Structures are given as C-alpha cells and as structure tokens.
Amino acid sequence: MSTPATPIWEVFIRSRSGLAHRHVGSVHAADATLALQAARDVYTRRGEGLSIWVVPSNAIIASDPADKEMMFEPTASKIYRHPTFYDIPDDVGHM
Amino acid sequence: MYSQGLNQAETDDTADATRAARFQARIDAEDKIEPNDWMPEAYRRTLIRQISQHAHSEIVGMLPEGNWITRAPSLRRKAALLAKVQDEGGHGLYLYAAAETLGATREELVDQLLAGRAKYSSIFNYPTLTWADIGAIGWLVDGAAIMNQIPLCRCSFGPYARAMIRVCKEESFHQRQGYEIMLTLCRGTPEQKAMAQDALDRWWWPCLMMFGPPDTESQHSDTSMKWKIKRFTNDGLRQKFIDATVPQGHFLGLTFPDPELRRDEATGHWSHGPIDWEEFKRVVAGGGFCAADRLAARRKAHEEGEWVREAAAAHAAKRAAKLAASKEAA
Numbered sequence: 001m002s003t004p005a006t007p008i009w010e011v012f013i014r015s016r017s018g019l020a021h022r023h024v025g026s027v028h029a030a031d032a033t034l035a036l037q038a039a040r041d042v043y044t045r046r047g048e049g050l051s052i053w054v055v056p057s058n059a060i061i062a063s064d065p066a067d068k069e070m071m072f073e074p075t076a077s078k079i080y081r082h083p084t085f086y087d088i089p090d091d092v093g094h095m
Numbered sequence: 096m097y098s099q100g101l102n103q104a105e106t107d108d109t110a111d112a113t114r115a116a117r118f119q120a121r122i123d124a125e126d127k128i129e130p131n132d133w134m135p136e137a138y139r140r141t142l143i144r145q146i147s148q149h150a151h152s153e154i155v156g157m158l159p160e161g162n163w164i165t166r167a168p169s170l171r172r173k174a175a176l177l178a179k180v181q182d183e184g185g186h187g188l189y190l191y192a193a194a195e196t197l198g199a200t201r202e203e204l205v206d207q208l209l210a211g212r213a214k215y216s217s218i219f220n221y222p223t224l225t226w227a228d229i230g231a232i233g234w235l236v237d238g239a240a241i242m243n244q245i246p247l248c249r250c251s252f253g254p255y256a257r258a259m260i261r262v263c264k265e266e267s268f269h270q271r272q273g274y275e276i277m278l279t280l281c282r283g284t285p286e287q288k289a290m291a292q293d294a295l296d297r298w299w300w301p302c303l304m305m306f307g308p309p310d311t312e313s314q315h316s317d318t319s320m321k322w323k324i325k326r327f328t329n330d331g332l333r334q335k336f337i338d339a340t341v342p343q344g345h346f347l348g349l350t351f352p353d354p355e356l357r358r359d360e361a362t363g364h365w366s367h368g369p370i371d372w373e374e375f376k377r378v379v380a381g382g383g384f385c386a387a388d389r390l391a392a393r394r395k396a397h398e399e400g401e402w403v404r405e406a407a408a409a410h411a412a413k414r415a416a417k418l419a420a421s422k423e424a425a
Contacts, residue, residue: 018127020257051129080175081182086271088278092346095238095271 008057009035011042013049021053029054122323127253130196138322142252143197145324147204150190151215154208155389157183159223160232168226175272176229182265189258196254209394217375218305220383227280227287227294233273235295235302235340241266242336243306246326255324274343281347288348295344296352303367304375306333312372337365 006028012021024043029035035054044052063071079085088095114133121128128134157180164180167173191201207213218236223229244266247259280291307313307329319325327335341358344351355368378386 017125018253018256078174078178080171080272081178081268083268083271085175086268086275088271088274089346092274092343095274095343 006030007035009039009054010057010060011035011039012053012055013039013043014051015049017050021051024048026057027054119321122251122321125323126251127256128251129253137318138324139197141319141322141324142255143194143199143204145319146190146194146197146255147199147207148214148216150187150194150204151208151213152219153183153187153190155215155219155393156236157187158389158392159219159221159385160229162223163226163229166226167229172229172276175268179233179269179272182269186262186265189261190255193252193254193258205397209390209397211381211390214379216305217378217383218301219389220378220381220386221297221301222385224297225290225294227277227290228298230273230276230280230291231294231298233269233271234277234343235273235298236305237266237269237273238340239302239305239336241270242332242339246332249323249326251323277347277349281349291347292349295349299352300370300374301378303333303337303370304372304378306330306336308372308375309370334364337367338363341365 007030009027009029009032011024011027013024014021027035027038027042029038032054036052039052039054043049075081115135118128118132118134118138128138160176160180160183164173164176167176191204194204195201204213208215218239223232241263244259244263248256248263250256250259277291277294280287310316310328310330313329316325316328320328341351341356353368356365358365377383381387
C-alpha cells in the first residue's frame with residue numbers, strides 16, 4: 001500500500017427534532033472534521049437530517065453475534081416484565 | 096463543561112438577550128433543546144436539579160419495595176417485584192446520564208444525595224408495613240409517577256424527554272402488577288381485604304402530595320411551564336390522577352380515606368378534601384418516618400460498593416497497560 005488506510009467512521013443522524021441520532025452508515029475520512037463533511041455529503045443529500053454524529057469505527061465496542069443466545073435468550077422466559085402478564089379486568093379500563 | 100463525551104459548549108453567564116429570545120422562540124415552536132445548544136444558565140440549573148431529584152427518587156424508591164422481595168408470598172410475586180425494582184435501578188441510570196449531558200457528574204449528584212443536600216420524592220420516606228403496601232405502591236405510587244412522567248416525554252430538553260419515553264414504556268407493567276396484588280387481596284379473605292384497605296388508607300394522601308405543592312404555592316411552576324419542562328400544573332396533574340384512580344379503587348370495593356371525596360356531576364371531576372401540606376413540608380425536609388433509614392441505606396450501599404469501583408478501575412488500568420505493552424512489542 002502506498003498510502004496508509006483511511007480511517008473509517010460510523011455516522012449517526014438525527015432526522016427530526018427530539019429524536020435520538022440513528023446509525024445510518026459509514027464514511028472514510030482522514031480526520032473528524034473531514035468525516036463530518038463527508039457524512040453530510042453522503043448521507044444528507046435529501047434533507048435527511050438536522051444533526052450528525054461521527055464516531056471512529058474502532059471506538060465502537062460491539063457484542064459478538066455468536067454470543068446472541070447467551071446474551072439475550074434469558075429474557076424470553078421473563079414474561080413478567082411485560083404488562084400483558086398481569087390480569088386486569090376489562091371493566092377497570094386502561095391501565 | 097460537559098463531563099462526558101459531548102463537545103464543549105461555549106457558555107456565557109451574562110444575559111444575552113438575542114440568544115435568550117432565540118432560545119425561547121425555539122421552545123415556543125416545540126423544538127427540542129439538545130446538550131450542545133445554547134441555553135440560559137437558569138434552564139440548565141433547573142434541569143440538573145429536577146432530573147437529579149428524579150434520578151435520586153428512582154434509586155431511593157428501590158428501598159421500600161426491596162424490603163419485601165425476600166418475603167413476597169409466591170414465586171410469581173417475587174419475580175415480578177424483583178423485575179420492578181431492577182427497572183427502577185435502570186431508570187435512575189438513564190436519568191443520571193441525562194443530567195450529565197448538562198455538565199453535572201453522577202458522582203457529584205450522588206454526593207449531594209448522600210450528604211442530605213438533595214431532595215427526592217417524599218413518598219419514599221413512608222414505611223412499607225405489610226405486603227399490601229407493595230400492591231398500593233404499584234397501583235398508586237407508580238400510577239402517580241406515570242401521570243407525572245407522561246407529559247415529561249414531551250419535555251423541551253431532548254435527553255430528558257427520550258429517557259422518559261423509555262421509562263414510561265418499561266413502567267407500564269409496574270402499575271398493573273400493583274393493581275393485580277390489590278385485586279387478589281380484595282377478592283381474598285376478610286383479613287386480606289382489610290390489609291388492602293389499610294394500605295390504601297395510609298398511601299392515599301401521601302400519593303396526592305407526590306404532585307407537589309398547590310399551584311398557588313409552587314415555586315418553580317411558572318418558568319418551568321414557560322420553558323416547557325412542565326406541561327401541566329401540579330394541581331392539574333393531581334386532578335387527573337384522582338379522576339383516574341378513584342373508580343379503580345371503587346372497583347376493588349375499597350373506600351378512600353377522604354369523607355369529602357365526591358364526583359362533581361357537572362364537570363365529571365372528583366373533588367377532594369384538604370391536603371395536609373404541613374405533613375408534606377415535614378416529610379420533604381427529611382422528617383419522614385424512614386428518611387434517616389433511607390439515607391443510611393444509600394450511604395451503606397455506597398461505602399460497601401467502594402471496593403468494587405476501585406477494583407474495576409484497577410482492572411481497567413491493568414488491561415490498558417497490557418494492551419499498550421503488546422502494541423509496543425508488535
């Protein structure tokens with residue numbers, strides 16, 4: 001390789017006032033400022049956003065999809081965490 | 096001055112009429128204020144105070160219910176109560192994190208609580224004497240909290256509003272599990288029903304006080320309404336709560352400890368007797384039956400957790416050193 005690999009950044013966009021930023025994709029850029037500009041050019045060409053976050057991809061700590069069962073399966077049996085688990089007669093109305 | 100993560104915002108304590116006007120115009124237009132936006136210092140302070148008090152309430156609120164986890168009458172009830180108390184801990188976390196976006200640190204907020212300098216909801220200074228209190232708390236205390244929190248989902252400060260949306264979603268089971276306990280007791284033996292009645296008698300008035308002082312005496316109401324931190328007045332929310340709750344209590348076959356409670360046929364609202372605001376002031380000021388106990392329990396938990404925090408920091412430092420060494424070697 002003649003030049004060092006360009007860092008990759010994850011892009012998050014707030015689409016409407018009040019909403020949380022959502023992941024939309026990635027860009028390559030040499031630094032944070034350029035990443036923000038690249039994200040603007042790539043991901044907001046049709047008025048998709050009000051605000052952009054860029055985060056170095058290597059700053060993201062992800063769970064391993066292979067651990068999916070170990071991580072998430074136990075909640076399947078905890079049905080008492082859901083409102084529908086509790087019997088409230090219809091006459092009582094919405095609760 | 097953000098403690099964690101977000102960009103540093105330029106803040107200027109001197110009144111800036113133009114920025115203040117633009118800020119208010121955004122609020123009026125139902126725009127959300129985000130941590131990096133300019134905001135008046137008083138807005139920032141008000142939110143740090145309110146969100147941290149809310150967070151403290153979630154954490155202290157784990158204590159009266161935690162008191163009954165080991166004595167829940169069945170596995171079903173125990174699992175549900177455990178899940179509920181676990182939720183409250185998570186809610187405290189969301190709220191401290193929202194307060195941190197305003198420049199406070201969780202450590203200083205927790206220190207304020209432990210030093211007795213921060214307030215939390217007065218309701219948690221009342222004792223949970225019987226199992227029926229767990230039913231009454233879910234039905235009434237969570238019912239009142241939900242009434243308060245639903246309008247907060249539309250609060251003008253984005254991180255607080257988003258935290259509230261998640262909290263409300265998760266809490267939807269809390270009130271139902273409480274009401275189910277009350278219903279079971281009320282359909283049980285006369286002794287069980289008496290227990291439910293006793294719990295309602297003790298919790299009703301303190302729950303009405305959860306909405307805060309009457310509008311005529313509320314210190315922070317006007318500015319909070321102008322800033323759309325609050326959407327309804329204390330008395331307005333209290334009335335909504337009473338209107339929703341009284342029929343639920345009658346369905347249980349219970350009576351409310353208020354001889355003046357009656358439905359106004361013209362308006363459809365339930366009118367109530369006078370609230371003992373002296374008691375409220377006493378309890379908020381730390382005079383509640385369990386106030387000393389609650390703070391002592393929080394301090395003990397904090398002190399006993401010290402070694403865990405130290406061990407985590409030491410472990411992280413060790414791992415970082417190892418990683419640095421392996422990079423050097425490579």
